[in-house]
Amino acid sequence: METISENRCFGGVQGVYSHDSAVTGGKMTFGLFLPEEAEHGSVPLLWYLSGLTCTHENAMTKAGAQAWAAEHGIALCFPDTSPRGEGVANDDAYDLGQGAGFYVNATQDPWKPHFQMWDYIAEELPRVVDHNFAVDPDRQSITGHSMGGHGALTLAMSLPGRYASVSAFSPIANPTQSDWGRKQLGAYLGSDEEAWKAHDSSLLMLDRGFDGSVLVDQGASDQFLELLKPEALAHAMAARRQDGAFRMQKGYDHSYFFVSTFMEEHVAFHAEALYAL
């Protein structure tokens, strides 16, 4: 692992690191915030999965999460959203290929050799972080924005017992029925739509739900509402009687101004679950 930068931040350290990834077959970069408490022992860890076009950097610099994580003594990890570089497949469109990994393991060429983001987030990066930093692998929660909200919800419902809590900001909530989903799931997983269902949080919610609390915030003036399909997830949460809340936030759009506005509440929500373990 290589240290790219480390900066003092709210009494802790905001770092950026890179490592050779066997899973994605190349170098991957991630951000990690460690609160002051990590100088004395292992701390709980909150994963933040970012959306389309993002790197590890967008949320790290724009979501305002470190202040609240420091207040609760929680680490934050900001992974990249895809493999990158020469020799890694890409597409001219912003919503496919590099910056748009969709948190799935691609089974189709040309994506299959590198686009293994599910295993990267679920298996490899947790091992790297646990091995190198003072985080507690038994106390993890997950959140994300848009494509990252989709990733957070699908990972949490598919890996029971892994995360104490899950939240999402304006998640892509029903990708099997949306142009933010059908195109990408078709490209990465192939034309058999049965294989897509494991990556649709509304379908997973109806099928099994999450064994813990769920918090979803959605801007009511989001410019991507037709693509996100929040009503499918809201309906599924109600039908499942899922513990948690789905909140429509009047006047908010899809931007990081929205994410940063509600970040304090999301970090507090996760802190309550993590410290109850």
Ligand SMILES: N[C@@H](CCC(=O)N[C@@H](CSC=O)C(=O)NCC(=O)O)C(=O)O
């Ligand atoms: N370029 C596209 C939309 C890009 C966009 O809005 N990306 C969002 C996530 S959207 C779903 O995953 C984002 O987080 N952007 C980065 C940021 O720092 O704001 C277009 O303009 O239509």
